[in-house]
Amino acid sequence: MHELSIAESILDAVRAELLRYPGAKPLRVGLRIGVLAAVDIDSLSFCFESVVRGTDWDSLTLDAKSCPPTRRCLACLGDFESVEYNTLCPRCGDGNTISTGGDELDFDYLEVETDGASSTQVQSTE
């Protein structure tokens, strides 16, 4: 479905990020994908493999972490994972809770192999 275009967006973003780190070779890209993001992680991994194959970066792998829906309790301000879409606060039992996550489709990190010169550059910008 749309996992192929998402895989291409990931590669575009890696390419853009690497402009800041000349000479660095990307090894792994980390993602956080909410279970409500409508993205199938297996299908995305498969699509990603096929878009990097045959490029200079064919060793680049995807580390996609699935994230549960999360909510915040407005009574006790506690944050919790919503198991089976439960909306009651597990701490104080209040039902007045709001959604705080579960639909993310976000980058987390990029792991790169650097040689001497570019590695200093990487550290200096962090």
Next chain:
Amino acid sequence: MERLPLKSKVLNENQRIAEELRERYRNSGTLCLNLISSPGSGKTALLERTLASLDPSTRVAVLTGDLQTDNDARRLARFGFPVQQITTGGTCHLDGRMIEKHLAVWDLDEIDLLFVENVGNLVCPSSYDLGEASKIVLLSVTEGEDKPLKYPSIFFKSDLFVLTKIDLLPYVPFDADVAEANARRIHPEIEIVRASATAPGGMEAWLEWLRARTAAFKERAAVAGSVM
């Protein structure tokens, strides 16, 4: 080896365009609603009946997306309001750039209400922000009560759930209350209306929601305008 933190959205290019569109809608006072459903749940039929019911002076426009054909745009253009077909070629969803491109021939200041009929697909369109004020999910009574649980993302992201084709309820084993409970389980705050494009009075609840949503939007815009 270095690990660089990356703090952006994967679809950040689409997100950037969507935020631009949202800003333009705010400036022009345009309420944009993004209609999403499986193929054939009745998006075009709902819009046809909606356009038919509106006063000809209403400043409404429609963008309708499909993989192929301009059938839906033809159906919708019969009512005299501006309509454009977006043919995606093979893409299973609309994205911000397609909207931006098609809006170029319209003056948004002349449009108060913009309907976007997304490509028929209950999954992919939910990942692409189009700058809309609300996503609206449609599900017809022939599709099964469990669909909100099987396709939770779009129910999670939609402000309104329109249960369509309720005139068919007598003929199908579909429990509308269960379908609605399933949607509320995914998204407790979701609003729900039942609609039929064929039965007399079948459009009332939806049209009432639309009137209230339009009025609330205008009021908010007026308040924002007077603060500036």
